[in-house]
Amino acid sequence: MAGKRRSYDAEFRAGAVRIVTETGKSAAEVARDLGVHESTLQNWVHRARTRADAEAAGGLSESERDELRRLRDENARQRKEIAELGMERDVLKRSVVLWVKEATK
Template sequence: MPVPYPQEFRDDVVRVARNREKGVTLAQMAKDFGVHEMTLSKWLRQAAVEDGEEPGVTRSESAENRELKKRIRLLEQENEVLRRAGHSIAVLFRFYAKAIHRSQERSNEQIQRALDAAEHDA
């Protein structure tokens, strides 16, 4: 992948291209600056968007969208971890609730046997 041109260079080329004399084509301008004609055309289109002359997404909006998408991916991952953890906790809770219930049933049975034995002895 080619190294991108510095933003300052792009801005200078766009400024010169916008102020070119009549009869000078984009192809000539691109050749003079050593860039492809399509590259210069894209820079001009993006500059028009940045200046509000044409509809489109500005560089700052594009950067913000990238950051927001990263944040959404992170939050989705965190949500999945919490969902799995919540499921694990629910399973453990049910296990311990059953164990406590069985323990209480055994205690109740022991108390009842002790009461029965006390009645029988009395």
């Protein structure tokens, strides 16, 4: 029977990755010290390095992607609102034209 899957918070993962990258110890050694499976720690280190490489190459960080997604959603909502306001304005213009025609008869 398989054991219960453990979860680690982001702070713990970041600390473990920092130990590997800053001390020069192998991932296997740090994993044994922390009681984490070696491949799990290697995955964390790989993801951290990939993220760092993307940021260094001018890519967007995770928080920047979140902000971009939020801004795009807000932009779409505002475009929809502008289109609705434009339609309302057109209806009002037509109403004024009809009202003027009726008033000048």
